[in-house]
Amino acid sequence: MTAVIAVPASLDDLTFESVLEQLASHPADAKVIIDARHSTFATPYGLTALLTLAQTRDEKAEFLPPENPDTVSYWARAGFFRYAEELFDVRGHVPRPRSAGESDVLLEVTPVTKSDDVHGVVERIQERAASILLNNLHLESRATMGFAMTLSEACQNIVEHAGRGGWVMVQAYNYRRRLGGRYVVVIAVCDAGVGFRSSLESGQRRALSDRWDDAVALEAAVVNGVSRYGDPGRGQGLKGIRGYVHRWEGKFSVRSGTARIALIPSWEDDVPRRENLAYFPGAQLQIIIPEKVSVAA
């Protein structure tokens, strides 16, 4: 029997959990239909996580695209269907995406499998990101280099640790869930690789404590800078991301396995640590940098 997995109308990092919860009882070789017909909004995390989900299925899943023409058009412009058509059996007609670089998306869904891909991503995004960060987010010019560094380090997490390719997407939009519609830039980097726990275990970097699970592994890597490599210079990428996000009052969340940890700014009421989530392989990172608002005297 084929299970139908409903994609929420608004697909983001938190609502994606409902997709995983529905999938939890269906093994990877079970036939499933991912039903996005009623979706009207998706963040970069939502789109890249859907592709990552497809990578985890042994039996190719069917995919029902959004019925809303604006939504399906946006997903096409974001480059989602370019890869979804390889990973899913996409039902129905979807718009042909325009050539890369002509999109209104800051960085379309882009595969990351090797080091050269990271160079390409950084090269492509710098000019457009600088304009958005300066003109829309009203950040200082030094924020633009840090943004490219943050993006680079987030993508390298795939190359260095995942063991298989993943996806990155960057977009700027009005953040309606919080911040009263302030402008934000969002980076999402998702992979279906080995995840933080297995990565640390492979380098004999498991914490010397009785408790060892996805949450402890995430905390070791993201908060304490532990890397599977013994090289003392390792672990600075995630530390650098944390520093950048903190400086610009952003939000940084990482999900891996059954846990998720987040650095929460004052404008957000998310929780810093979630455990016992539905299992999802690999690592899923999201970085949100908000518009700077002047404080009235």
Place this chain on the structure above:
Amino acid sequence: MTRIDVGSVLRHSANLPFSDLVTRPTGAAVRRCIQTELEALSEGDVAMLDFSRIGMMDYSCADEVVAKLLIALAGQDAHAGYIVFHGITDAHLEAIEVVLDHHGLALVVQFADGGARLVGSVTDQERAIWEMVYARGSAAAGDVTDISAHDPIELARILESLLQRRLLRHDGVEYTPLGPVQ
């Protein structure tokens, strides 16, 4: 002073048509190429690493190119050369300062007008004495003792530390900056 154009090294050694120093493999390839060039230096020579044609640098590359180069240079088997960094911008410093702090390292940045600055993990005393030597162009330990309020034994220890970290060099009995002083 030998000049090494890091932008050129990036394009040729790593075989990449980009100007940004990102990713560990790229950083490692660039560092190996620079190390090969440094091996040609004679005892006491100074190499200027020129980052003028480098766009941005991420933390991983800063660790591979800058930190590991300095660590290797300070190693017992290292060639007795010195490095000054040129063409460093605030965009580069963001990553460089993080990795220097992480490893407890420091380096000398040379500006186009001849001025220089100590960057990284140094104490206030080390910085003050380094700046004193730099301002004078060269100084013997006694000279620095005369114009500073430091205990001579402590002063000697700091000067020796700056020497061992290759932030100053010896010219006879005097301590001198790595680069030209105007």
